[in-house]
Every structure is written in structure tokens, then in C-alpha cells.
Amino acid sequence: MPLPEIDQKKTIKALRFLFILILPVFFLVFVLLTQGDVRTFLFRGLTKIPSTITYQIIRFKTRTREFSSANIWLNRQLNIVEDFxxxxxxxxxxLIDNAEFVMARTRFPEDLESIEPFMRRFTEAYPKLFLPRLWYAKSLSVRNYEEAFxxxxxxxxxxxxxxxxxRIAFELALAGELTDKLDQWCDRYLESQFGGPEFHYTSKLFYATGLRKLSLEVTxxxxxxxxxxxxxxxLxxxxRSYDFPLxxxxxxxxxxLHFGILPGVAIRVDRLKFYNQGRLLSEFGQNLKLISWNGFHLNDGRVITVxxxxxxxxxxxxxxxxxxxxxxxxxxxxxxLGLASPFPCGSKSNSHAKTN
Structure with a gap:
């Protein structure tokens, strides 16, 4: 039985079509293998898909104050993060960004209660993260003071x-008239200067902020x-005099002047002194002019960090x-600066300033 004839034109056309399909795949594989920046960009783009989809949904849910639905979607995103x-x-x-977005829109006790299940699970999954722990405490503040503290x-x-x-501790202590708790947290607030948030996205002048860091820039x-x-x-x-040797x-x-400090600090620049080879050459006091990048300036010359x-x-x-x-x-x-009016730690603040 004679073999069927092969239509060369159709064969060439099919091979050409197959080549056109395969060529971009080979090119993409080649680029991913040789170009690390492209590979990183593509990977980061793919990792943002779950958070982007969740964000679009929770944005609508929070607008209509459906925080119970937002709780469900945040839990689904947490599932993806844990499975990854x-x-x-x-x-x-x-996930942190989306949770922060939801928390920023809570206003009423029922809002906080609705997202408490997610916050509890988020804290259990990542116990060393500050923000989930803070949000969980806030969600507990509606009904469970003891666990919130x-x-x-x-x-x-x-x-x-x-x-x-x-802020949360003062609110709970004042609402519950818990004098011992108020005194305890006042002492901590006035004395704590170490330990602040790290930056997530960009390389900053300071690795993190707290209440200890400053630097002088001279051009x-x-x-x-x-x-x-x-x-x-x-504080x-x-x-006090701060020395900056060049x-x-x-x-x-x-x-x-660069300050790696948190919001709510009043800064006053009283005097500048310039030395050369151990000799004071010039100094400036009342005639200094200041302008800050983000802070607000009071009439008495202080700059308030925000x-x-x-x-x-x-x-x-x-x-x-x-x-x-x-x-x-x-x-x-x-x-x-204080966190309430009148500040419940006012008298302690004065004594603290004198003894330190």
C-alpha cells in the first residue's frame, strides 16, 4: 500500500507556526536565566498579586463598613502567606499593608470586634511582629481589658x-479607672528611649527610628x-550640648540636623558653636532660623516631629x-509630648525631667 503523500507546504507552515510559538518561550527562559534584575522584578510582581486582589476587595468592604467581610478576606490572604x-x-x-489599611478605617467597637479573629491568628502566626500585636491589643480593648494589657x-x-x-494603655486605664496600670504605663512612656520601628521599603539615613539618634550634616x-x-x-x-567633631x-x-526619632517630640535648637583647633570662633543663638521637612514650628521656636x-x-x-x-x-x-489632655503623667514628667 503506497504511503500518503506529505504536503510540504502545510508541513512548513505548521513548523513555522510552532517555531513562532516556541521562540518567545525560549527567549523568556534565556532572559530569566541571564538577567537577574528581570527575574527579580518578575518574581516581586507575582508576589504582589494576592495583596493587590485582596486590597481591591477590602477597600470596597471597608467603605461600606463590612469589617466582618474584610476579616474573611484578610484570613484568606494569611492562608496564602503561610502556604507560600x-x-x-x-x-x-x-498582608501587613492590607491589615494596616483596614485598621486605619476602624472607628467603632463593632469594627474592632469584627477583625479580632484575624488579628488573633495573625499574631499567633508571627508573634515577633510589632504591628500585628498592637492591632490585636486594640481589637481586644473593646471587651477584654486584661488580655489587651x-x-x-x-x-x-x-x-x-x-x-x-x-496610647491604647492610657485609654484603657482611664476608661477603667485603673490607677495602678496608669502609673505603670506612665513610667514606661517617660523612660523608654530604645526600640523603634524599622524601615521596610527604602534605605534611609537611619536604619530605624527611636528616641536616641541624631546626626549633623555639614556641607x-x-x-x-x-x-x-x-x-x-x-529627653x-x-x-544639652551635643558635640560633632569633623x-x-x-x-x-x-x-x-537629622533626627531619627518618633512623632510627638518637641525639639529646640538653642545655640550653634563653631570651633577650630580648640578655639571657639563663632556662636549663634537667638538669631537662628529653622525650617523642617515634616514638622510643625511653634512660636517659641520648638519643632514638633510628626x-x-x-x-x-x-x-x-x-x-x-x-x-x-x-x-x-x-x-x-x-x-x-503628652498623649492626652490633661496628660495623666504630667507631674511625673516634671520630676522625671529633673532627675535625669
Whole structure:
């Protein structure tokens, strides 16, 4: 029996079509194998799909105040994060962002009660994360004061300088007339300076914020920039001198102060002193002019920090004539502001400032 004839034109056409289909696949594989940046970009894009879909849904649910539905969708996203890998992974930040979005829109007790099941599970899954612990405590504050305080204890240990656990604790103590709890948390609030949030997304001047970090930026006439750090920031409201030695004598063109501190701190820049080879060459006090990136300025000269990122303050002297120096000394005072009116720790704040 003779073999059927092969239609060469159809065969060539089929092979050409198959080649067109396969070529992009080979090209994509080649790019992924050789281009690390593209591979990373594609992977990160894929990991954002669950959080993006969830965000679109919870945005609608919170707008209509359906927090019980938002609770369900956050739990579903948590399932995906846990199934992806054990422990913190690249999907976790998207879940934190969505949970923060929902928490920021809670206003009433029933809102908090609706999302409490998710917050409990989120905290159990990632017990060392500060924000889930804080949110869980907030959701418990409606009905379970004792457990809420327990969660706040843990949260304050994870980030002792952050003011948010203290806000919730003060609210619970005042609402329940719990004097002992109020005194306990007042002492912590006034004394805690270490432990603040880390930055998630970008490389910052400071790795994290707290209540201890500041640095002086000096730019010379040549355009060269010098950064000098100081970890000795002291709260209490009294002015102290902070020393910033430079590596060489600089003809100064510009000065900025960077503060890696949390919101709610009043900063006062009282005096600038410029030294060269151990001699005081010039100093400026009442005639200083300040402008901050994010803070608000009071009539008495204080700058109030409002950002959870670091704060930057530009310092100008008359005529912007700073002169030459190999060491700069800045007189600064820092005062942590209250979280209520009248502030329940007011008398303690005064005694604390005097004894430290």
C-alpha cells in the first residue's frame, strides 16, 4: 500500500507556526536565566498579586463598613502567606499593608470586634511582629481589658519607644479607672528611649527610628558632605550640648540636623558653636532660623516631629556665614509630648525631667 503523500507546504507552515510559538518561550527562559534584575522584578510582581486582589476587595468592604467581610478576606490572604513558606516571606509585607489599611478605617467597637479573629491568628502566626500585636491589643480593648494589657506588654517590649502601645494603655486605664496600670504605663512612656520601628521599603539615613539618634550634616564650600552621628539624645526638656567633631577644617556652606526619632517630640535648637583647633570662633543663638521637612514650628521656636520617618531641620545663621570649623557644638533640648489632655503623667514628667 503506497504511503500518503506529505504536503510540504502545510508541513512548513505548521513548523513555522510552532517555531513562532516556541521562540518567545525560549527567549523568556534565556532572559530569566541571564538577567537577574528581570527575574527579580518578575518574581516581586507575582508576589504582589494576592495583596493587590485582596486590597481591591477590602477597600470596597471597608467603605461600606463590612469589617466582618474584610476579616474573611484578610484570613484568606494569611492562608496564602503561610502556604507560600514558613516564617516571614516576600508575601508578608502585602498582608501587613492590607491589615494596616483596614485598621486605619476602624472607628467603632463593632469594627474592632469584627477583625479580632484575624488579628488573633495573625499574631499567633508571627508573634515577633510589632504591628500585628498592637492591632490585636486594640481589637481586644473593646471587651477584654486584661488580655489587651497582656498584648500591650509584649508589644512594648518589641518596640518600647513607639508611642502607640501607650496610647491604647492610657485609654484603657482611664476608661477603667485603673490607677495602678496608669502609673505603670506612665513610667514606661517617660523612660523608654530604645526600640523603634524599622524601615521596610527604602534605605534611609537611619536604619530605624527611636528616641536616641541624631546626626549633623555639614556641607563645605567645595560641595563635599560630612555626616557625624550622635547616639546620646536625651529627653527631659533641658538643653544639652551635643558635640560633632569633623575630620578636618571645613569652610561651611550649609548645616542640617537629622533626627531619627518618633512623632510627638518637641525639639529646640538653642545655640550653634563653631570651633577650630580648640578655639571657639563663632556662636549663634537667638538669631537662628529653622525650617523642617515634616514638622510643625511653634512660636517659641520648638519643632514638633510628626513623621515616623526621620526628621530633617535646616539651620540658617545671619547671612548664612558659618565660617570655618573642625568641630560643631549644638545646644539642643528634647521633650516628649503628652498623649492626652490633661496628660495623666504630667507631674511625673516634671520630676522625671529633673532627675535625669
Amino acid at each position: 513558606s514558613d516564617g516571614p516571606n516576600s508575601l508578608l509585607q502585602g 497582656h498584648q500591650l506588654e509584649i508589644a512594648s517590649k518589641l518596640s518600647s519607644a513607639d508611642e502607640r502601645p501607650y 563645605g564650600d567645595s560641595g563635599k558632605r560630612y555626616l557625624v552621628a550622635n547616639m546620646g539624645l536625651h 527631659g526638656g533641658e538643653a 575630620k578636618e577644617t571645613i569652610s561651611i556652606n550649609k548645616i542640617r 513623621s515616623r520617618d526621620f526628621e530633617t531641620v535646616n539651620v540658617y545663621v545671619p547671612g548664612n556665614k558659618y565660617g570655618k570649623a573642625d568641630r560643631v557644638e549644638v545646644d539642643l533640648s528634647f521633650e516628649r
